[in-house]
Amino acid sequence: xxxxxxxxxxxxxxxxxxxxxxxxxxxxxxxxxxxxxxxxxxxxxxxxxxxxxxxxxxxxxxxxxxxxxxxxxxxxxxxxxxxxxxxxxxxxxxxxxxxxxxxxxxxxxxxxxxxxxxxxxxxxxxxxxxxxxxxxxxxxxxxxxxxxxxxxxxxxxxxxxxxxxxxxxxxxxxxxxxxxxxxxxxxxxxxxxxxxxxxxxxxxxxxxxxxxxxxxxxxxxxxxxxxxxxxxxxxxxxxxxxxxxxxxxxxxxxxxxxxxxxxxxxxxxxxxxxxxxxxxxxxxxxxxxxxxxxxxxxxxxxxxxxxxxxxxxxxxxxxxxxxxxxxxxxxxxxxxxxxxxxxxxxxxxxxxx
Amino acid sequence: xxxxxxxxxxxxxxxxxxxxxxxxxxxxxxxxxxxxxxxxxxxxxxxxxxxxxxxxxxxxxxxxxxxxxxxxxxxxxxxxxxxxxxxxxxxxxxxxxxxxxxxxxxxxxxxxxxxxxxxxxxxxxxxxxxxxxxxxxxxxxxxxxxxxxxxxxxxxxxxxxxxxxxxxxxxxxxxxxxxxxxxxxxxxxxxxxxxxxxxxxxxxxxxxxxxxxxxxxxxxxxxxxxxxxxxxxxxxxxxxxxxxxxxxxxxxxxxxxxxxxxxxxxxxxxxxxxxxxxxxxxxxxxxxxxxxxxxxxxxxxxxxxxxxxxxxxxxxxxxxxxxxxxxxxxxxxxxxxxxxxxxxxxxxxxxxxxxxxxxxxxxxxxxxxxxxxxxxxxxxxxxxxxxxxxxxxxxxxxxxxxxxxxxxxxxxxxxxxxxxxxxxxxxxxxxxxxxxxxxxxxxxxxxxxxxxxxxxxxxxxxxxxxxxxxxxxxxxxxxxxxxxxxxxxxxxxxxxxxxxxxx
Numbered sequence: 001x002x003x004x005x006x007x008x009x010x011x012x013x014x015x016x017x018x019x020x021x022x023x024x025x026x027x028x029x030x031x032x033x034x035x036x037x038x039x040x041x042x043x044x045x046x047x048x049x050x051x052x053x054x055x056x057x058x059x060x061x062x063x064x065x066x067x068x069x070x071x072x073x074x075x076x077x078x079x080x081x082x083x084x085x086x087x088x089x090x091x092x093x094x095x096x097x098x099x100x101x102x103x104x105x106x107x108x109x110x111x112x113x114x115x116x117x118x119x120x121x122x123x124x125x126x127x128x129x130x131x132x133x134x135x136x137x138x139x140x141x142x143x144x145x146x147x148x149x150x151x152x153x154x155x156x157x158x159x160x161x162x163x164x165x166x167x168x169x170x171x172x173x174x175x176x177x178x179x180x181x182x183x184x185x186x187x188x189x190x191x192x193x194x195x196x197x198x199x200x201x202x203x204x205x206x207x208x209x210x211x212x213x214x215x216x217x218x219x220x221x222x223x224x225x226x227x228x229x230x231x232x233x234x235x236x237x238x239x240x241x242x243x244x245x246x247x248x249x250x251x252x253x254x255x256x257x258x259x260x261x262x263x264x265x266x267x268x269x270x271x272x273x274x275x276x277x278x279x280x281x282x283x284x285x286x287x288x289x290x291x292x293x294x295x296x297x298x299x300x301x302x303x304x305x306x307x308x309x310x311x312x313x314x315x316x317x318x319x320x321x322x323x324x325x326x327x328x329x330x331x332x333x334x335x336x337x338x339x340x341x342x343x344x345x346x347x348x349x350x351x352x353x
Numbered sequence: 354x355x356x357x358x359x360x361x362x363x364x365x366x367x368x369x370x371x372x373x374x375x376x377x378x379x380x381x382x383x384x385x386x387x388x389x390x391x392x393x394x395x396x397x398x399x400x401x402x403x404x405x406x407x408x409x410x411x412x413x414x415x416x417x418x419x420x421x422x423x424x425x426x427x428x429x430x431x432x433x434x435x436x437x438x439x440x441x442x443x444x445x446x447x448x449x450x451x452x453x454x455x456x457x458x459x460x461x462x463x464x465x466x467x468x469x470x471x472x473x474x475x476x477x478x479x480x481x482x483x484x485x486x487x488x489x490x491x492x493x494x495x496x497x498x499x500x501x502x503x504x505x506x507x508x509x510x511x512x513x514x515x516x517x518x519x520x521x522x523x524x525x526x527x528x529x530x531x532x533x534x535x536x537x538x539x540x541x542x543x544x545x546x547x548x549x550x551x552x553x554x555x556x557x558x559x560x561x562x563x564x565x566x567x568x569x570x571x572x573x574x575x576x577x578x579x580x581x582x583x584x585x586x587x588x589x590x591x592x593x594x595x596x597x598x599x600x601x602x603x604x605x606x607x608x609x610x611x612x613x614x615x616x617x618x619x620x621x622x623x624x625x626x627x628x629x630x631x632x633x634x635x636x637x638x639x640x641x642x643x644x645x646x647x648x649x650x651x652x653x654x655x656x657x658x659x660x661x662x663x664x665x666x667x668x669x670x671x672x673x674x675x676x677x678x679x680x681x682x683x684x685x686x687x688x689x690x691x692x693x694x695x696x697x698x699x700x701x702x703x704x705x706x707x708x709x710x711x712x713x714x715x716x717x718x719x720x721x722x723x724x725x726x727x728x729x730x731x732x733x734x735x736x737x738x739x740x741x742x743x744x745x746x747x748x749x750x751x752x753x754x755x756x757x758x759x760x761x762x763x764x765x766x767x768x769x770x771x772x773x774x775x776x777x778x779x780x781x782x783x784x785x786x787x788x789x790x791x792x793x794x795x796x797x798x799x800x801x802x803x804x805x806x807x808x809x810x811x812x813x814x815x816x817x818x819x820x821x822x823x824x825x826x827x828x829x830x831x832x833x834x835x836x837x838x839x840x841x842x843x844x845x846x847x848x849x850x851x852x853x854x855x856x
Contacts, residue, residue, distance in 0.1 A: 219722055220718070221718040224707070224714055225711075227700075227702060228700045231700045231703065232697075232701060234696060235697055235698050236700070237679060238697050239679070239683075240679050240682075242680065
């Protein structure tokens with residue numbers, strides 16, 4: 001392809017000076033470039049830091065990305081149908097506040113708290129979907145609006161205070177309830193896995209949800225149709241798909257996943273912290289977008305999203321262990337995202353001539 | 354006129370990876386002449402156009418414009434040198450957010466010497482000059498979005514003319530125009546010819562070619578297969594050179610339908626239109642023809658549940674049929690190969706087999722899980738049955754030529770038996786060889802279903818149908834058996850003349 005010879009050179013530079021050996025080299029770079037980079041990072045950190053190559057560190061990384069990862073998997077569903085969900089972060093924090101409120105103020109048990117959170121996620125997702133599909137509000141704007149609404153709403157019941165056992169309620173009395181032990185276990189219990197007390201519950205939840213959504217999107221007819229809706233909605237409709245229903249379901253899935261993230265956040269913190277969860281949205285969206293670059297998919301996909309989340313986790317953990325200051329973290333994440341996006345759109349798009 | 358070549362291409366070569374697309378093309382364009390370039394899909398027409406218009410670079414050979422070497426690196430450079438291209442996709446040639454006047458003068462806003470501020474009055478004055486020169490009769494203040502496709506086409510050609518080009522390339526300019534719109538375009542081409550522009554006209558349509566050609570060049574497999582410039586032009590020879598085999602006038606072995614499959618009574622599909630009846634039988638192929646905008650697509654969409662009839666009843670296989678959505682239509686056994694495959698057929702992110710199986714995911718899955726092996730087996734069978742040119746069923750749609758993409762769309766809806774198969778303009782942007790393959794497949798498989806085609810091109814209807822219905826003003830006004838057709842009556846009906854008398 002002589003027409004793109006000049007651009008091939010650019011890519012060679014990106015590849016770290018790989019020699020231009022035609023289509024195959026580029027295909028390989030597109031397909032396995034990001035995974036190679038991930039493996040390279042792991043090898044690098046294993047050599048240059050102490051304790052990186054240990055089961056504990058691996059589990060720690062998984063735990064650090066579990067909540068973001070779950071949110072990212074949910075937003076992947078909306079990306080697949082050609083939408084976007086900016087409200088996931090605020091759904092997660094609303095679910096966290098709701099869990100705390102249900103247990104601490106309303107004195108309910110863990111099960112009620114979990115059900116309340118899931119219901120909030122599903123309902124908010126449903127409302128997002130209905131507004132986008134039936135009132136024709138663009139997805140970014142509708143979910144942006146929903147994000148504001150929820151950030152405000154979650155502060156109203158407690159007049160802007162965080163929720164913890166023994167807190168003072170707006171009417172002056174002391175909150176009667178507390179976080180139930182079984183709820184806290186969601187955030188703190190560790191399962192035995194070769195080593196005793198190794199794998200936290202949140203990691204198990206992440207892995208189960210990742211496999212579920214991956215299987216759903218890749219192997220079921222519903223997932224296939226969701227991709228069709230995202231790629232050409234009119235063609236999908238003419239092939240008999242209820243396009244609006246698929247879109248609405250995508251937002252419901254996104255809402256439910258975000259609320260599961262919120263449940264885990266509440267369980268980990270043990271309180272309804274008004275200030276936590278600020279970074280959830282950006283981190284989750286970044287993971288899903290980084291996922292475009294994995295295996296040269298150039299489209300939203302669950303496996304890529306999981307790898308994207310893992311990539312960010314590995315990088316941050318490694319850098320932290322090399323004593324890189326915490327305040328550089330967002331910069332690093334942004335840089336990874338930008339590189340992944342350039343990788344996806346500059347290289348893979350050219351591939352699909 | 355046109356003794357010396359203004360534009361000359363000599364032994365032009367171009368490869369994409371291992372595939373040699375152009376293998377030594379020689380071509381001359383003369384001032385004041387229309388040279389028609391014919392070629393089946395995949396012959397290299399688009400690549401040739403893209404090289405001439407500066408999108409691709411050539412690998413070997415040379416191009417000269419007015420005696421000087423011409424090797425544009427960008428489309429803008431080609432345009433400034435005096436070679437302008439009007440692309441097939443009409444909306445590529447106009448900026449729909451702006452009005453006609455701004456579009457006509459748009460290219461002056463770029464490039465050296467463009468002023469930072471522009472005066473509306475000056476824009477309009479220049480635009481009026483361009484419009485007058487081209488005999489363009491369009492409100493200059495109208496927004497492009499409010500114009501018909503034909504008017505947009507005119508604007509994009511007039512816009513190209515604002516450069517005073519020496520060479521103009523028209524890439525299938527009539528592919529989305531009706532006959533009357535096309536005739537306006539031909540008048541414009543006559544005007545360009547009179548002004549001494551060398552025109553390269555790329556088309557599949559014989560009626561266009563007969564109307565405009567001064568010379569015909571046939572391209573086959575990346576090389577010139579024939580040059581025809583002696584009057585009268587040998588059209589059949591040109592087609593033969595292009596295809597490398599003779600496609601004679603296909604005389605359809607007209608079949609009678611067996612049992613009735615579909616019937617409509619008093620169907621009204623537009624306000625004020627005369628209600629009409631329609632009955633279709635198993636085994637017959639029926640073509641509905643008529644000009645663009647007479648309601649062919651509206652009828653197709655009504656039958657497929659995309660829109661609702663204003664009044665009337667439809668029956669399918671004896672039962673009441675009133676689909677509210679395409680999904681309902683498909684469940685009832687009515688399939689539609691929709692018009693404009695890029696817009697409403699192809700899922701660009703899907704490969705061939707995923708595109709084919711799309712409407713039948715339920716049948717091709719078990720407990721919701723896709724049976725990919727069955728999907729791919731089905732796709733392989735269809736690829737073979739319709740002679741789709743591809744490496745295998747996992748190829749991306751973007752790798753296929755237009756004709757093969759359309760074959761995939763037809764194959765999609767032939768995957769499972771239908772009671773009524775509707776095809777709306779299935780031969781749009783499809784080369785003649787692919788068109789014959791599709792038509793032959795439709796006729797061969799017509800056995801148990803009714804087949805209804807919507808075709809603007811009369812030739813296509815004559816080639817494929819057992820029965821031809823004529824539409825005008827959202828109603829059916831004529832019916833012909835495709836054997837000893839009274840062409841005079843048919844053409845009169847297409848022109849809508851019969852309407853008053855028949856009512």
